[in-house]
Amino acid sequence: MRFTANAREDPAAWDVARPRRAGPMAGVDMAGFSVPGPLRGGLRVVPHPAVMLILEFGASRPVVDDGAVRRRRGSVVAGPGFGCGGAVRAWGEDVACVQVRLSPVVARTILGVGPADLDGALVDLEDLWGREASRIREQLAEAHSWQDRFALTQALLARRYEPRSPVDPEVARAWHRIGVGRGLVRIDRLAAELGWSRKRLWTRFQAQIGIPPKRAAKLVRFDHAVHRLVAGDTAARVAAECGYTDQSHLHRDVTAFTGLTPATVAGEPFLTIDDIAWPTRQLPATTRVSATRAGR
Incomplete structure (x- = not known):
């Protein structure tokens, strides 16, 4: 889950770390975050097209509040698009x-x-992994460096890895096409390309990815567009180049996903830190704020 800082926070003080080497498992990436002091106003959760696993080990356990009745404390898991609104x-x-x-x-x-x-819900990691969730928290807290923590995390994921694919090859291909196309994919044409009916693609995709293919395309398009806004592109240019019919269309999508306007979301500092934490993202290299790359 991507956290965006309240304007009163100073993201330059955040410790943002990357593994020195890519892990051995495809479709898996990680970054480390350390935020000193209190999170004033809370951190807004912005939807992202990935399943998010948060392994926390700080001095106190953070709480995620969904704005309704559910609260989760500590390490959590959330599906793609969590935080919409x-x-x-x-x-x-x-x-x-x-x-x-x-x-x-x-x-x-x-x-x-x-x-x-x-x-679509946030799930406590302890509900999924039991005592192993507590053990990894203790190990991460005792580790001396970010690189040690990344090694521990990679070992944990490798230990739990089940090599048998849980999705149809056609569904995996559809997800890949949506990502490569940055959401600009017609679902009926994608179904025809796969040799499936639109209904079959819709049903199997939602059952295995967790959201319908059209929603997935919309989420991927939003993710690309919002980073273009943060990088300094104008709303008019982003709307024109990211497949929106006009600026009003972009405005509606950004508001639906974040509760913010394009002008406001462009000033969210942690979205810029997001590009430091995940440098494989193909976006303009404009940077507005700085953060420490930890490799100690």
């Missing part, structure tokens, strides 16, 4: 975590549950 926020003090992004295609092989099983 902008009401979900995270609270805590001296927060530290390893965040793992899992492609929905491979999530079940590691988590033991697929994106559809999460049903």
Whole structure:
């Protein structure tokens, strides 16, 4: 889950870390975050097209509030698109975590549950993994460096990995096409390309990825567009180049996903830190804020 900082926070003080080497498993990436002091106003959860695994180990356990009645404390898992509407926020003090992004295609092989099983909700990791969730928290807290924590996390994921694919090859191909096309894919043409009916693609995709293909395309398009806004592109240019009919269309999508306007979301500092934490993202290299790359 991507956290965006309240304007009163200073993201330059955040410790943002990357593994020195890519892990051995496809569809898995990770980054480390340490935020000193309290999270004033909470951190807004912005939807992202991945399954998010948050392994926290800070001085206190953060709480995620969905804006309604559900609260989760500590390490959690959420499916693609979680946080839609902008009401979900995270609270805590001296927060530290390893965040793992899992492609929905491979999530079940590691988590033991697929994106559809999460049903759009936030799930306590202890409910899925039992005592192992507590053990990894203790190990991460005792580790001396971010690189040691990444090694521990990679070992954990490898230990839980089940090599049998949980999704149809056609569904995996559809997800890949949506990602490569940055959401600009017609679902009927995609179904025809796969040799499936639109109904079959819709049903199998939602059952295995957790969201319908049209929703997945919309989420991927939004994710690309919002990073273009943060990088400094104008709303008019982003709308024209990201497949929106006009600026009003872009405005509606950004508001629906985040509860913010394009002008407001462009000023969210953690979305820029997001590009430091996940440098494989293909976006303009404009940077507005700085953060420490930890490799100690």
